[in-house]
Amino acid sequence: MPADTPSPMNSLHHPPVVRRLPSGWWQRQLSGILVAGFTTAALLVASPALAQFAVSERDILDLDLQDGNEDTSNARWTVNIEDCLTLIDENPEVTLQWKFNTSPPNNTKFAIKLQPPGSTCSFTSTTVDADQEGCILLSSSDDLNGTTVSRTIALQSLLGISETQACFGNDDSEYILGIIYTNPSDTTPGDDANDFVNSQISVDLNLSRPIAPTLDSVGAGENSISVEWSLPSTDNETDDYIVYYSESELVAGDFPEETVGARAQSAVTESVTLTDGVQVDRTYNVAVVMLDSDGNRSVLSNVEQAVTTPTRDFYEQYLASGGVEQGGLCSSARVPDGGMMGAAAVLGLLWTLRRRGARS
């Protein structure tokens, strides 16, 4: 049987259809895949070097000294007086951290510098020149390895604070920490201003106190003390106050951080009534301080004394005035006949109406 003659078997079962592809088809597909793959790979490899490599996060870890004084959008942290005292007591270490959005290109240099107040740092070079007085080079390397750069440092040494008295020094200054690294988009590496870029973190040391209010008046009851005060200026940052009261001595101008044993009550208006722990026949010293937006307290205002004395609440005053009502749910008093008759009439009316309603 000729090879091209369909066999009886083939006439019953369709033979498999084999379609021949045009010559060179596989080669073209394969070459297309290879070109696309190489292009993608080249882009992926090249991308860090194409200005996509940049700091994506700046952070000071563990600097949790006071709520509300961290401004993450600007990488700015504030250390107030209370934080400063904590530094002295605990000397916490903090971790400075910069995160990059992608792995650094090869041979990316970097340096971390601290610019204390009054000094000058260049944040466009990884070295400290002689004319940059006070600028501190904390770290540097010719090979930035990985996407995160972290350095741990004692905050006391960072801020140059070593004793409690420094926290009461009215200091108001800014420390800048910056990472300087090779500019990935600089097409002409060399000794020019575009060789490096930087990312900064600011630490504001705010140890200045707001102005103290003037305590205008105190009034005492049996279990409460009313306090009113005012401010020399109406141009206040906040309307937050703390009133201190104590049977112990309070001294005008003292630092509130050193006022031990006094009760404290917050206020958001220029008056408050103190009740917590206030007892009759006692003498209390009262003073008030103002808080600024960083949580720093002014010194104590002038101190006034409040002497709690017995008072009469409404019912005591009523009885003292000769009132006859003795309380209780049931009156045992003589009820005039007229009143009783009236009550009986109303009850009778209600009963009659109810019966009529039931009949209808």
Place this chain on the structure above:
Amino acid sequence: MMKNLLTAGLLACALPASLASAEISLNTPTDGKNAFELRFSRFNPGIDDEFDGGVSPYATAFDGRRPYNVELEYDRQFWDGFGSVGAGFHIGYNRVRGNAVTEDGEESPDRTSLTVIPLRASAVYRFDVLHRRFNVPLAFSVKAGLDYYFWAARDAKKNVSEVPATEGDPIRGSGGTSGWHAAFGVHLLLDAFSPGMATSFATNVGVVNSYLFAEYMLSRVDDFGSSTSWSLSQNQLWIGLAFEF
């Protein structure tokens, strides 16, 4: 075609007619066996009346304050004829706060308060004939009944006041005082102003009539003239909303 036109014409005529009949039914009084009232007034009891103007401990402590007080009333109608007759039950809440005084009579920063929870039972006659027969959106009510007021006076620590007695236990500043009241009210039927809303309110909520009302109430709450009771009596103008369902 003609058949369709005829159907459309009939529908066009019938629809306004049905709407008109709905309009008529809105203005037709519908009986509500129950009523609920939410009412507001000012609280100013006559506690100082027993002192004949010599001293005024209430005015001294509360400095003429007349706080708003709120009351809820539920009415059940038993008879429906020329008007309706029923029984009503009220519960309210009042609290007035002020300052204690020193023994010299000076105002103290210590706070003090008087809380009163009035309970009332009323016989209610509601004259709604004008509304039912003449479509005038007005009704009148007369109420009379018995009152019982729970009250408590508190000191700066918000405890019930206690005053040392010459003998025995201290006198506690809380108790109850009974009395009576009578009231006359004018009710304006709100359904007349928004029939569509009234229909919706009736269909969806079951409220068949809604009223805005003013009521003048005379209350004498002094344990029926007892010589050992203070007076929580007052004359009050109440404003409120009433719903019949």
